[in-house]
Amino acid sequence: MKNSRNDKQEENIISPVLPTYARADFAVDHGKGVYAYDQNGNEYLDFGCGIGVNNLGFCHPDLVKALTDQATKVWHTSNIYRIPGQERLAERLAANSFADTMFFTNSGAEAVECAIKMARKYHYENDAPERFRIITFEGCFHGRTLATIAASGHEKLIKGFGPMLDGFDHLPFHRDMSKVEAAITHETAAIMIEPVMGEGGIRQVSSDNMQILRDLCDKHGILLIFDEVQCGMGRTEKLFAYQHSAISPDILCAAKGIGGGFPLGACLATEEVGRCMTAGSHGSTYGGNPMAMAVGNAVLDVMLEDGFFDQVEKMSYELRKGLMTLRNKYPKVIELVRGVGLMLGLKLKLEPAAFVAKALEHGLLLIGAADNTVRLLPPLIIEKEHITKALKKLEKICAEIEKDLPDPQTDDE
Numbered sequence: 001m002k003n004s005r006n007d008k009q010e011e012n013i014i015s016p017v018l019p020t021y022a023r024a025d026f027a028v029d030h031g032k033g034v035y036a037y038d039q040n041g042n043e044y045l046d047f048g049c050g051i052g053v054n055n056l057g058f059c060h061p062d063l064v065k066a067l068t069d070q071a072t073k074v075w076h077t078s079n080i081y082r083i084p085g086q087e088r089l090a091e092r093l094a095a096n097s098f099a100d101t102m103f104f105t106n107s108g109a110e111a112v113e114c115a116i117k118m119a120r121k122y123h124y125e126n127d128a129p130e131r132f133r134i135i136t137f138e139g140c141f142h143g144r145t146l147a148t149i150a151a152s153g154h155e156k157l158i159k160g161f162g163p164m165l166d167g168f169d170h171l172p173f174h175r176d177m178s179k180v181e182a183a184i185t186h187e188t189a190a191i192m193i194e195p196v197m198g199e200g201g202i203r204q205v206s207s208d209n210m211q212i213l214r215d216l217c218d219k220h221g222i223l224l225i226f227d228e229v230q231c232g233m234g235r236t237e238k239l240f241a242y243q244h245s246a247i248s249p250d251i252l253c254a255a256k257g258i259g260g261g262f263p264l265g266a267c268l269a270t271e272e273v274g275r276c277m278t279a280g281s282h283g284s285t286y287g288g289n290p291m292a293m294a295v296g297n298a299v300l301d302v303m304l305e306d307g308f309f310d311q312v313e314k315m316s317y318e319l320r321k322g323l324m325t326l327r328n329k330y331p332k333v334i335e336l337v338r339g340v341g342l343m344l345g346l347k348l349k350l351e352p353a354a355f356v357a358k359a360l361e362h363g364l365l366l367i368g369a370a371d372n373t374v375r376l377l378p379p380l381i382i383e384k385e386h387i388t389k390a391l392k393k394l395e396k397i398c399a400e401i402e403k404d405l406p407d408p409q410t411d412d413e
């Protein structure tokens with residue numbers, strides 16, 4: 001009796017959900033388009049998209065229809081049978097990217113796991129089993145599984161979870177990526193990088209650096225992996241962020257926006273690399289299930305409509321212009337504006353938590369990131385009126401925060 005549910009709650013031992021998140025005391029009851037609503041009907045402008053996931057906003061009618069239609073047909077069959085929706089989505093993603101083949105997962109971390117396994121298997125099959133190490137970069141985020149936290153190498157993610165999986169070399173996020181060459185050895189299998197870092201604070205790899213990394217990989221016979229879990233699927237006004245540059249990777253991880261809020265990820269590869277993943281070498285019970293495929297195809301239908309990315313580009317321009325104005329007006333609060341498309345960041349002169357909390361009070365959902373950055377990841381369907389509203393809220397937030405800043409003169413006393 002002592003350990004009954006009620007006793008535990010009274011003693012306040014632990015919440016029934018593991019306390020791994022420091023959650024805001026706020027819940028979305030329902031959403032429509034760019035707006036979220038709490039249980040009391042209060043309206044919030046969503047510039048976070050559940051961390052870059054709801055790229056088409058809440059309850060997009062085409063997505064709702066795809067999911068509900070599929071729900072009455074079949075939810076799950078497992079990958080021991082053909083799944084026509086997978087074949088269709090894979091063909092279409094391939095037709096719109098560098099990829100020839102792909103594996104569907106339920107999450108971003110699983111897509112990265114697949115990429116890591118594939119990089120190792122590729123070299124194994126090509127008579128270079130000693131090539132298993134992957135170069136990653138300071139500030140990167142690749143997920144929360146044991147392999148993906150080892151890939152990140154961050155103290156915050158790995159502390160207490162050792163020993164770490166071997167095989168990752170962590171380099172600074174160089175301004176000049178040619179410095180990476182010094183870290184390449186006969187054991188290096190791949191270089192893995194986010195074309196635009198999300199959790200790391202919206203930091204973009206320049207086209208020049210993309211080219212340098214591609215050339216290094218070609219020169220040394222190693223693979224280039226792009227983690228586009230956050231920056232892919234239209235976020236940067238192209239289907240994939242690497243498409244801003246002249247090069248392409250050997251492997252690319254997608255997730256977040258790919259399912260518009262339904263759990264889905266994918267690991268895309270060239271034919272040359274993908275060939276190593278023979279029958280039985282990898283698997284997932286749920287990965288690429290019919291429900292996820294129905295929504296994934298519907299997301300792509302919307303994004304591939306004529307003019308979709310042009311509109312994202314226009315909105316990006318408007319939002320960025322407004323943010324630059326704010327930056328000039330509140331230099332004590334905002335240090336700089338960075339990012340691309342609708343993956344924008346405000347690097348602040350203070351910790352982002354207070355800014356994000358104040359935004360919530362003002363009915364604006366934002367997300368913090370490392371490097372004192374606040375992320376703006378609005379739905380790709382936003383219109384000018386939403387941007388105007390969001391900028392008004394941001395202006396109020398900046399003004400309040402500036403007012404609260406300690407006065408440097410009185411501080412000296």
Ligand SMILES: *Cc1c(COP(=O)(O)O)cnc(C)c1O
Nearest residue numbers: 107108109141142143198229230
């Ligand atoms: C969110 C994220 C992941 C992990 O995705 P999950 O779906 O949470 O496993 C991996 N890489 C990047 C760049 C991410 O932003």
